[in-house]
Amino acid sequence: MTAAVAAARPAGGENGAMSTSSTRRDATRQKLYEAAVTLIAEQGFSGTTVEEIADRAGVAKGTVYYNFGSKTELFEGLLRHGVGLLTDALRRAAADRPPVEGLEAMVRAGLEFIAAYPSFAQLFVAETWRTNRAWHDTLRLLRDEAVSVVSGVLDEAVRQGALAADLDTRLTASALFGMVLVVALDWLAFQPERSVDDVHAALVRLLRGRIRG
Amino acid sequence: MTAAVAAARPAGGENGAMSTSSTRRDATRQKLYEAAVTLIAEQGFSGTTVEEIADRAGVAKGTVYYNFGSKTELFEGLLRHGVGLLTDALRRAAADRPPVEGLEAMVRAGLEFIAAYPSFAQLFVAETWRTNRAWHDTLRLLRDEAVSVVSGVLDEAVRQGALAADLDTRLTASALFGMVLVVALDWLAFQPERSVDDVHAALVRLLRGRIRG
DNA sequence: GTATTTAAACTGACCAGTCAGTGCAAAAGG
DNA sequence: CCTTTTGCACTGACTGGTCAGTTTAAATAC
Missing domain, CATH: 1.10.357.10 (Tetracycline Repressor, domain 2)
Incomplete structure (x- = not known):
């Protein structure tokens, strides 16, 4: 059922537990940073949509929310x-x-x-x-x-x-x-x-x- | 008559015809500038709504569009x-x-x-x-x-x-x-x-x- | 076989811009 | 004088669209 829901949402980025050198995630995060920095520089934070960022990073929107808690x-x-x-x-x-x-x-x-x-x-x-x-x-x-x-x-x-x-x-x-x-x-x-x-x-x-x- | 009224929508701001010292409009525009500058400085252009600007200027949202063509x-x-x-x-x-x-x-x-x-x-x-x-x-x-x-x-x-x-x-x-x-x-x-x-x-x-x- | 990513549909809030109508002051008319 | 008309300035409910964030089930790494 809708039930348990939330389950494992890593969300937090730089919390205590060190991410054990997950190269894959790091690469994804890096791509997202690069995409976000250009778009936000050009359009501002509110003027940039999460989907735009995901698209430019070549990644699905859900991935943004898997890697970060929010915009x-x-x-x-x-x-x-x-x-x-x-x-x-x-x-x-x-x-x-x-x-x-x-x-x-x-x-x-x-x-x-x-x-x-x-x-x-x-x-x-x-x-x-x-x-x-x-x-x-x-x-x-x-x-x-x-x-x-x-x-x-x-x-x-x-x-x-x-x-x-x-x-x-x-x-x-x-x-x-x-x-x-x-x-x-x-x-x-x-x-x-x-x-x-x-x-x-x-x-x-x-x-x-x-x-x- | 309550009639058709609406008619002329000036819209354009700085067009050729000089606004013949319309003190009221100028005062309204000034209030809108003052409201907008603070809000946009704090929240950015996209992060600021037209209604917020109007509210802070003590004016209705429509007034913004009466005085300016757009945000x-x-x-x-x-x-x-x-x-x-x-x-x-x-x-x-x-x-x-x-x-x-x-x-x-x-x-x-x-x-x-x-x-x-x-x-x-x-x-x-x-x-x-x-x-x-x-x-x-x-x-x-x-x-x-x-x-x-x-x-x-x-x-x-x-x-x-x-x-x-x-x-x-x-x-x-x-x-x-x-x-x-x-x-x-x-x-x-x-x-x-x-x-x-x-x-x-x-x-x-x-x-x-x-x-x- | 767990962690990560995908794709796509969905919700609920929010927002730029529109429009029918109000208020008011200064002519126009009587 | 008063009253009717004109038009400028302003109003605020409404509309059509957009977007953050969610959910799910299935695919792809490592």
């Missing part, structure tokens, strides 16, 4: 996944480098990340300052993690005397973040033929205050 | 209205000032604009790099107008020798734009107690390259 959970998983990649890239760029050099490497890592995942970057800007959304807390947490990698390096630079002691590192990290984000998105949207090196060089020059005539 | 047209009107305000503010800031000073005044104008219309700023970042949307062309046009005010001043500064001759003014304008946008949104979201002066000072210092220890 929202799929999206949260996607955010976690994406910001995780960015944070790792930033950390890797800063590692084993003196702070100021590390900062410039992080700028490059940011540009490269956005070039590699433009849809994610787009979606990220669109959602970051929105409040009252289901995933707002998740996103803010993730964002803080990424930004703190930057401000951490700035703090270290201040500690070593490479940057002014009274520098507002929080605001500076924001400014850096915004600069890279907007420059990268504009670059990709309007002058995609330019190389990363080129864009990076222009940005670094700006940062070093080597602008005046 | 999309309402939104486009809103974009035009908002970006127009920003562009004017930037132009006013730059007017009658030497370029470098004008630049710093524009940064302040940007901060003040975002502080005055945070929802609009939010909505603007969310939509600017989205492609494939109905209003994409409109928005790109408006954005170019605003950015060109900035790059125009940069060009003038280069011409006068105040900034380096080989400065990439387009990219620099983007960077400036991004910096102000993200810093302002973070400021309002996380440290709203800070004053504009304070934030402005920190930004200008960064721009002048007075960061090193």
